[in-house]
Amino acid sequence: MKIKSNIATSENGFIFNPATGDSFSGNAMAAHLLIAMKSGKTGHEIKKDILDKYDVGADQLERDWEDWMIQLKEANLLETEG
């Protein structure tokens, strides 16, 4: 799952989609994930990085990652495949 390349993100969690005009605000973790995703890291790498740095269990992170993907999809921020 890749984030759309034209999405603009800021370090403090503001997200803008120039194609639709939609804007979003996210919390610190959302900002962190977006920057990591834009840098080209895989989901596996991003999750490993979070488990190393943050106080969270693997199960919880896995659940939240799935929910995060649904949020991005619903917000139309993910690259459509094919």
Add this chain to the structure above:
Amino acid sequence: MKKLEYEKPYIKKLHAGVMNKFGTRTGVQPVKSIDGVSVKSLIENYGSPVFVLSEKQIRKNYRSAYRAFSTRYPKVQFAWSYKTNYLNAVCQVFHQEGSWAEVVSGFEYRKALGNGVPGNKIIFNGPGKSNDDLKIAIENDSLIHIDHFEELNHLLNLTKEFTNKPRVAIRVNMDTGVYPLWDRFGFNYENDEAWTALSKVIDSGKLLLVGLHCHIGTYMLTTDAYGIATTKLCNLAMRCQIQLNHKIEYIDMGGGFPSTNTLKGAYLPGNDTVPSIDDFAEVITSTLLNFGFANEYLPMLILESGRVLIDDAGYLLGTVIANKRLSNGKRATIVDFGVNILFTSFWYEHQISPAQDFMPHSENMVIYGPLCMNIDVIRESINLPPLNPGDQVVVHKVGAYNMTQWMQFITLRPAVVLIDEQQHPHLIRANETLDYTQEPELIPTHLKASK
């Protein structure tokens, strides 16, 4: 190295448009304890879900309601509405405070007797009193509120079997300006049916007419209706005194005062829109005092309040089972209590608080119960911080009707705990068991499981 604090990733779409005059703050605060007892320990000790009642709040509500009326009128009596919550411990709190009992069935009547309420302090309302119910009420000299002519005739027949004169009141329905009219209980005022019934009671010489009663509605949001109802009952009482030379001892205004819950579809929260008990007291008592009764013949004022005295003293504690996203991306949270034990979620937008600290972001979500039924929706739309499975929640203002109208369905009904004024929890109704629910069942021999 100490790890950084984690929070769920969360994005929220920003909408440009009209500012919301109420602001964006949800006001959600964690509720970690009730009357000094932690939510965590209550769930650990009594299971989840669990109903919790605050004795302190019940007594506070009763005393403030009693004060509102008794400081304005010399003769006031409350009668606890059993159907609102007839757990014996709850009834005893009200009886200790001085409440009589107001019952609407033989089942409730016998509960009141079992709670030690003297027969002459039990008010027997309701349209469905059986022959046995009426007999026991006559034997105990209770106040029988007559609902229809069948019941009146039945009582007249029964008087042959007793030496004491049954004490009765006429239940009156009327137009109070609130629609739809509650005209299914009692005798109508406007078409003079109430006067006919009242005259028949007095003319019979076999029944003692002591009171006039009305119950004009439920969750009444206007005090004016009570002013109209009081005037109409006073009219009847005065007419009775002048034309039939019979003095009415009491006027019973029933219940119907609202709690501060927010009704579904209401624009503003209940806290901001519901008249206070003082507002109702002012209208009722000033109407009585100004009506023109001689001071020595002022009728006693009886009130049968239920909801307003206990709703905010009740909490339902529960646990989050799971989260999911609906087809439109909306968050749904599934909790371990359903509409079968929280009947009032059909009427109210119950306030729900997390019982632990949470992240500052909140999200609009739907709260579902665990029943495998589409109607099992606790809140259709509520802003709460995202909750994790295992997190605990507190539902507020659930003390009225839920513990009497709850339904056993696919699971067992939970325990009820009362926290006393010294902050000690007491189990007042144990969790149901499979054996308890199966005890009345019988299996014909040919259907018994073969060993």
